[in-house]
Amino acid sequence: MAAIIFVAVLSLLLLFQLALALGAPWGRFAWGGQHPGVLPQGHRIASAFSILLYGFMAIVVLNRAGFLVVLSDSFSRVGIWVVFTIFALGVVLNAISRSKPERYVMAPMALVLAALALVTALSPAAERLFSGMVLDNGSGPVFCTTVMESYSPQCGRGSPSVHGWDWNDVAHEQSQATRWSEYSFTAVHEDHTIIVVDAAVPLR
DSSP states (O other): OHHHHHHHHHHHHHHHHHHHHTTOSOGGGSGGGSSSSSOOHHHHHHHHHHHHHHHHHHHHHHHHHTSOOSSOHHHHHHHHHHHHHHHHHHHHHHHTOSOHHIIIIIHHHHHHHHHHHHHHHHSOOOEEEEEEEEEESSSOOEEOSSEEOSSSOEEOTTOOEEESOOGGGSOOEEETTEEEEEEEEEEEEETTEEEEOSOOEEOO
């Protein structure tokens, strides 16, 4: 929930920066309030760049909360703390601004965003659905990020280990010491380890 609220509030800030970039006369609310009306071109370009930054922040937060899976878990775990730091710094910078609109409007908004980012950062990793091959060549089960087609198949490098997996509970193929099949299951991804939280369902 904190991640959704974060994105909703951040969307307002994104639209505000878009309006500034397009020439809205709201400069007193941004960039120290040095240009109360329409921002000069350099500041408008900076506002346009901030739109891209806010969009990426939203992806990081949603990825950390489990609503998106477009970034690695390790990246989003670090990235959410960077997002928190940026808005925590924004609270300070807006609070000491000479512009009253920045102090009374932007500082509280930055505080809300920093608090929501902190809640998301401290939240446990979200459960999500995994679908693909689980393989065990005798060294323990792994979830194949890539599969090398051979017999028996092999997982590509960097495939995360799977904890909580019991081959006695699922149908699978086996060739000598190697066991494998494709499954769908709910799990948590933490530190290059997938922790199974629900029974796996064979995909074929």
